[in-house]
Amino acid sequence: MKPIQLYNTRTRKEETFVPLEEGVVRMYTCGPTVYGPQHIGNLRSQLFPDLLKRFFLSEGFEVRHVVNVTDVGHLEDDSDRGEDKMEAAARESGERAEVIAARWTEHWRANREAVNCLPPDVVCKASEHIPQQIELALELERKGHTYRLPDGIYFDISTFPAYADLAQLDLAGQVDGRRIEEVEGKRNPADFAIWKFAPAGVRRQQEWDSPWGRGFPGWHLECTAMSSLYLGAPFxxxxxxxxxxxxxxxxxxAQAECAWDVHPWVNFWMHNEFLDFGGAKMSKSLRNVLTLNDLADSGFEPLAFRYFFLNAHYRQQQTFTEEALAGAARGYRRLLAAAVELREAPGESDPERAAPYRSRFRDALAEDLNAPRALAVAWEVARSEALSPADRRDLLLGFDGVLGLSLDTAVPAPVPRESDPRIDALVAEREAARRSKDWATADRIRDELTAEGIVIEDTTDGARWRRE
Ligand SMILES: [Zn+2]
Known part of the structure; x- marks a missing residue:
C-alpha cells in the first residue's frame, strides 16, 4: 500500500505522514469567530479537515480532533488595533456578547452537521480557557519573550529567530512597509499582543483579572493554549x-515553541485554499456574506455543497458560481439516484473484483487528499458494467464513509423547478400550439429542446421542464 503523502506548509513539500503515536492522529482546526454567520467560504475550512479525518478513520487510525470557537479577543484589525469583534457586535445589537456567541456557535454547528462534518472530539471556547491562556502568557514572560506597552503585553518576535520560517516572511520588508497606524512602541512590526488591557474608562462585557491587570487575551493565545491542553505538545x-x-x-x-521548547510544535501544517467568488471578497464587514441557509433558500441541498467541495482539490482555489453549484447539485442527485438503486441489490460482492477500485479510491486520497480523483472512482463504480450490482453497492457505500454524502440513507430531493426565460417561453409556446392542435409546431419545439437535453413533462398542472 502506498504511504500517505500530505502537503506540509511548514516544509513546502509533500511528505509521508507518520503519526507521533502509532495508530493515533491528533489534529487541531482553527474554528469560527462567532460574532455573525459563517459564510460558505469558511465552511470549506471545516469540510477539508473533515475529509482528512474521515480518510484517517477509513485507514484504521484513531483520530482526536479539536476545533476551537473564538468568542473573545479577535480584533477587527490584525495589527492589534480595532475593536474586539464580539464587543463590536454586542454594541451594535444591544445584546450580550455571550448571547451572540451562543447563537452563532449553534449556527456554525448546525451548518457543519448539515454538510455531514463529523462532530469534533472537542469543541473548546476561548472564553472558557482564560486561566490556561494566562498561564501560557506567564511562561512566555518568565522566559523573556514579552514586553509591556500602554495597551497590553506584547510578544517580541526578535527573541524567536525561527519566527519567519512557517510563512516564509520577509521581515526586513515588513520594517520598510510598516504601516503608520501600527501600535506605537512595538519593537518589531510583527510583534503581537498576548494580553490586552481593558481600555481606560471602557467597561468591556468580557474582561478578566490577570497578573498584568484587567483585560483579555490576545487572539493567537487561545489556539496554542487549548491545543496543548487537549492534544499535548507536539501534535x-x-x-x-x-x-x-x-x-x-x-x-x-512562536508562542508554543518558546513556551515549551518544542520543535516542531506541529508536524504537519495543512491549509486549504479560498473559495473564490469571481474576484469579489466575501466578508461580514462587506455585508455580502453567502451562507448555507441562503443556498437552501435557493433550493440547494447542503450535501450538494459538500459534493461541490469534493470537486476541487483542497489546495486549489475553487470558484463559486451559482451555475457551478447547480452543476454539482445535478451530479449529486445522479450519484445518489445510482446509490438508491443499488441499496437493495441482492447477493454478495466479490472482494477480488472490487479490490482494484478500492485501492484506486484509497490511493487518490493517500496522495495529498485528492478528492476529485476519488470521486471519479466512485462514478466509475456507479456506472460500471464490469462489476455486479452487489460489488457496486458495497464499493459505493464503502467510499461514502469518506465522501460523507449520505449515499446509504439520503432521500433524493425532488428535482427543483428551474427557470430560464427562453426555455419557459418555448414551453409556453408549445403549450399554446397543443391547445390549438398545431401538433407540428408542438413537436418541433419539443425536438429542439430535447436536442439541448431538456425534458418536458406534461402534468395536470401544465408542462414542466428539467435538464436531463
Ligand atoms: Zn488558531
Whole structure:
C-alpha cells in the first residue's frame, strides 16, 4: 500500500505522514469567530479537515480532533488595533456578547452537521480557557519573550529567530512597509499582543483579572493554549484556511515553541485554499456574506455543497458560481439516484473484483487528499458494467464513509423547478400550439429542446421542464 503523502506548509513539500503515536492522529482546526454567520467560504475550512479525518478513520487510525470557537479577543484589525469583534457586535445589537456567541456557535454547528462534518472530539471556547491562556502568557514572560506597552503585553518576535520560517516572511520588508497606524512602541512590526488591557474608562462585557491587570487575551493565545491542553505538545496536524497561515499561525507557533521548547510544535501544517467568488471578497464587514441557509433558500441541498467541495482539490482555489453549484447539485442527485438503486441489490460482492477500485479510491486520497480523483472512482463504480450490482453497492457505500454524502440513507430531493426565460417561453409556446392542435409546431419545439437535453413533462398542472 502506498504511504500517505500530505502537503506540509511548514516544509513546502509533500511528505509521508507518520503519526507521533502509532495508530493515533491528533489534529487541531482553527474554528469560527462567532460574532455573525459563517459564510460558505469558511465552511470549506471545516469540510477539508473533515475529509482528512474521515480518510484517517477509513485507514484504521484513531483520530482526536479539536476545533476551537473564538468568542473573545479577535480584533477587527490584525495589527492589534480595532475593536474586539464580539464587543463590536454586542454594541451594535444591544445584546450580550455571550448571547451572540451562543447563537452563532449553534449556527456554525448546525451548518457543519448539515454538510455531514463529523462532530469534533472537542469543541473548546476561548472564553472558557482564560486561566490556561494566562498561564501560557506567564511562561512566555518568565522566559523573556514579552514586553509591556500602554495597551497590553506584547510578544517580541526578535527573541524567536525561527519566527519567519512557517510563512516564509520577509521581515526586513515588513520594517520598510510598516504601516503608520501600527501600535506605537512595538519593537518589531510583527510583534503581537498576548494580553490586552481593558481600555481606560471602557467597561468591556468580557474582561478578566490577570497578573498584568484587567483585560483579555490576545487572539493567537487561545489556539496554542487549548491545543496543548487537549492534544499535548507536539501534535500531528494543524489545519485552517490559508488566510490564517501568515499571521495567526506564525504567532501560535512562536508562542508554543518558546513556551515549551518544542520543535516542531506541529508536524504537519495543512491549509486549504479560498473559495473564490469571481474576484469579489466575501466578508461580514462587506455585508455580502453567502451562507448555507441562503443556498437552501435557493433550493440547494447542503450535501450538494459538500459534493461541490469534493470537486476541487483542497489546495486549489475553487470558484463559486451559482451555475457551478447547480452543476454539482445535478451530479449529486445522479450519484445518489445510482446509490438508491443499488441499496437493495441482492447477493454478495466479490472482494477480488472490487479490490482494484478500492485501492484506486484509497490511493487518490493517500496522495495529498485528492478528492476529485476519488470521486471519479466512485462514478466509475456507479456506472460500471464490469462489476455486479452487489460489488457496486458495497464499493459505493464503502467510499461514502469518506465522501460523507449520505449515499446509504439520503432521500433524493425532488428535482427543483428551474427557470430560464427562453426555455419557459418555448414551453409556453408549445403549450399554446397543443391547445390549438398545431401538433407540428408542438413537436418541433419539443425536438429542439430535447436536442439541448431538456425534458418536458406534461402534468395536470401544465408542462414542466428539467435538464436531463
Ligand atoms: Zn488558531
Amino acid at each position: 500531528d496536524i494543524h489545519t485552517a484556511g490559508i488566510d490564517l497561515a501568515t499571521v495567526h499561525h506564525s504567532n501560535e507557533l
